[in-house]
Amino acid sequence: MANVLRNSVRRFATTAARAATAETVNTYGIRVSQAQGVVDTLVGAIGNTPLIKLKKLSAETGCNILGKAEFQNPGGSIKDRAALYVVKDAEERGLLKPGGTVVEGTAGNTGIGLAHVCRAKGYKLVIYMPNTQSQGKIDLLRLLGAEVYPVPAVAWENSENYNWQAKRHAERLQKEDPEHGAVWTNQFDNIANRRAHIETTGPEIWAQTIGKVDAFTCATGTGGTLAGVTRFLKDVSDGRVKSFLADPPGSVLHSYISSGGQLKERSGGSITEGIGQGRVTDNLENEVKELDGSLFISDEKSIAMVYRCLDEEGLYLGASSALNVVAAKEVAEKLGPNHTVVTMLCDGAYRYADRLFSDKWLQSKNLRQAIPKHLEKYIVLP
């Protein structure tokens, strides 16, 4: 059965690679992609993001280092893909009917993605988040139409954790109004999240590189991106494409993977948002054994790369994307010249600018020294 699936993935991927090259060239000699065409509502604009070659790091390593421009999604991040798929999954399973309600526990990009998708599809959205989050995030979700409940920040194991409150809220609504339905989309353990990347992100990378990809690396929050892209690239290449986890401080996964699943160490924290994990989620469970290794990336390296990408490539990236770029560079160095390494540029720096480019904030995190002298000109905020 697994072989049948793998063969059909390979057949599909060959067709997809051919389709990607079937572009038109307009009268000015500019390539025009037909991938998007005219799309049906905002949800049709999710995905099909460009793969950007990072010229300086590619030259430095002798490799092709490519970053997938996920900040170009309508909600501004990679999480639009997961948001669309968890909603689609609820629709397919008959849990959500027109006028129904989506409930999720999230403090970040998933909420923004869900807000866009729910508005476009006519669903209500309820978000639970820890009350330690900034007023800016709460305001943004509210102005995108969501009902937001900031609740005390307690551990996952505590029944009052924001995720469990979201689950109970959906169960309550479902009982009160079964006709419209309500669903807790549960991004961490709902494998529709991973499916988004098996069906879209992975095939896009394969088609865009015309199968000439040697390695993939990215960090995990829910694990959906790493697991889904790894699954697709391993199947389509018969295991040839290597895949590496990139892990920030404070996450258990680097020690878990590098010790062959024995150890679970958790110490310290990170400035990166949306990534780092304390457990192996259902989304990651199947693919964690297939990874070819993991890289621990310090905050010093990630913040310096935020500034380098801005200066060298004109890319204004959030810290998780910068961490991914550091990992791609380290994988390229590990593999040696003439390899193609792909990573994810998950979101832009817009939501984090007041911290990442603030002198005071950098000092408070002991990261002021991590910024190279020639890039200090970008520390423009007090």
Ligand SMILES: Cc1ncc(COP(=O)(O)O)c(C=O)c1O
């Ligand atoms: C900025 C950012 N980067 C990376 C990720 C991780 O993606 P995934 O949840 O697919 O592991 C997230 C997830 O929320 C995110 O918000």
